[in-house]
Amino acid sequence: MTLSDPLVREALDRQVPRRPERRPDWPDVLARSTNDRERRHRRTLAVLAIAAALAIVASALAAAGHDPFGTLSAWLNGNPGTPASKAEQAGFTARNGSSYAAFPAGTKLRRLDQASVAGKTFVLLGFKSGESLCLQLEHVDQCVTLRELDSSPAPALVAAENLLEVGNKTSLADSIIGFADDTVKSVQYRSGHGPWQTAPVENNVFLGLSHRRAILPHSRLPQPISSIDQVRAVTKAGRTVAVPFVSGYVSYPAGLPTVPSYVSVGAPKPAQLPGPAKTTTPFPGGTISWLVHHQPRGTAWSPRPSHILGTSALVYSRAVQPDPANPLRVGLFLRKAAGMFNRRQAKTGALVLCKTDLLPLTPGGGWSCFPPTSSGLLFRPGHPFEFGGIRGGQQVTELTGVAADTVARLSLYLGSGRVIPAALRNNAFSLGAPTTQFPAKLVAYDARGRVLGLQIIAGPAHPVPCPPLQRWPASKLPATRPYQRIDLGTLTVDGHHILGMTAAQVTAALGEPTRAAGFKRLGFAQPAYFYGGTLPSGTVLRVQFRREKHGAKAFALDYQGRGLTDATLGHVLNLAPQALEQSLTKSYGYRIASAYGSAPAGLGIPVGVGCSGVVTNASGQTQIEFGLNPSEGGRPFINIQSG
């Protein structure tokens, strides 16, 4: 077989992009292998970081809690705005009709708002369905329940954000859509510390657009998400109120950090969240009796062939609507196991429980199967329910799942303190919750109120201040080796130009490397020279080579170690990153592309480890990234790339 098929190659590349910014960490491997003190210390730090994040979420929500969501006058009669055009209505009707889980026939689409960016006008459409208010912008649909609006801690609520195509493929627009009560005049939003932009409120909704150019076309962006970081409401009385918002799976509940930061994700322990911390009765395993016995509950439905890779594997299927107020259905099906799990989990031919979400206005497609027990039960001991996935946009997290017969109810305990009951019917459940209030704990109870099982659901990442540089006294600084004598103005090493040189020329200039790697093999291996160590995590200098038509040429110098010395600036890795940034701009005329620690999520930084900054020369051809690596105890580094 060949993998030269471009369609398959592209699919696999999109499935898992290359991640050059990730670094191996051998000391961590050793720590894990010995379970040493350092590992316990790291765990302690992680627990403290989670506790701090939870405290931030709770306090930010508490601070905002005095200004809850009010009346939506435009929606009181169910007909806000003006009727949609015939084409818009026909498109909606066609989409609604083609999905298994449809909104009621005759649902009328309304034109609520419109805004233009770079010469293109976008129209925000919407409708009311049962207890939900729904918005539609381009291909994004998002409904918000009235209960969720009532629970909002701010007078505005962002329903969804997205990255839209405007004109040609790299002309894009960040967008946010949402609801605002009668007290709100406009909603403002911004990316990073940039200027606030304003979206007026019309018909109790808002549509914010912000034009930007991308390096790649929309279809090739690894994460086609909005770059908006913060949202706030401006009331008619002139007050501004922070609106909870998740940006690129990062949340800034206490505002954008004012000190250099990186983002950290962690999963809390059950005891760190509200609700029960442990089960109170054992769950020995379970099943869904009606499904196993092919009882016709719910409605008739069959999965698509691609769900089961051959109809012969399908045993039985039905669709269940857990929440009568939400058209979403959960498609349940039993299939025969065939290579889905390892042999210890399921023998070929064993019954496996699978589910898919049948969403309104979409054809659906994703599906999940759950490991069965060796005794033929659909639910494993200790696991009375299973998730089929978390879906929806970033702002609203929608959960769907399946529960064993013994589960009588499920509740979601949010980090904010709110408790949301799941809609549960015929063993299928669903619920929606604001992502900003995660992490959360989903708890299953039996009919006697005993806790059968619980699962933690992680929340968005939060910014954490960068560690300070531990400056070494001059007496402890190591001697500078020849390949550590650098001129950051001319980018020469020990007086030699290295970037753009061949391996032989680099050897002639700097001497034999401690180790050379990746030169003999074809494929993905990056050719590199290592000086002062044999492993990337412990080396002093790594010279990276790029394969070119006439052989490999050096294109990057990665330094760590305090011995590095610049002719003008001295020991550059013993300088605080902010001081180094200032020196690079003042002494050598570099321009700041990303100030140190200003992009905690690393967005826009090609080679980022969180606590980093980037400067470039006038042409942008040379880039110097510098900073402290928080995952390696704040070790300073500087990476130079050119060409």
Add this chain to the structure above:
Amino acid sequence: MDEAKPKRPSTTAIARYYEERYHRLLRVAEGIVGDPDLAHDAVQDGFARVIRSRESFRDDGSVEGWIWRTVVRAALDVRAKRLLTADTPEVAHEPGNGFGDPIRSLIAALPERQRLVLFLRYYADLDYDRIAAALDIRSGTVAATLNQAHKNLRRLLEEVHQ
């Protein structure tokens, strides 16, 4: 690492292999667990297991195959744990809601063995013998599985593109 004469590997040799192959290992692990952070965790745990079980390695197999097998198992364990404790078993993304990735769903729709063979061939650039050693199957099975995976994926992709 000497593939011709398998022998008990030294910690230094394992460390070197880890540093050289880290990004390939990470891609394979991410293909399995679906998340780069968890994938890194799986690679780290996999190599921790390799270090711990180094003494019990026997001279009857490929060192490289043993390492890959251990890391793949670690990734499968992380994924299993994720099914229990986190958000996204098997398939995290739903097409059509603006944030989903249908490609992920299509690849997830392949049988497990086809997915693993595909990842090891494409992301790790392993040849059939090494894939066979990593998955504890015969080389002939690798070729057949890879061929089937390619056909299935191609068919599913064409369905989506239609």
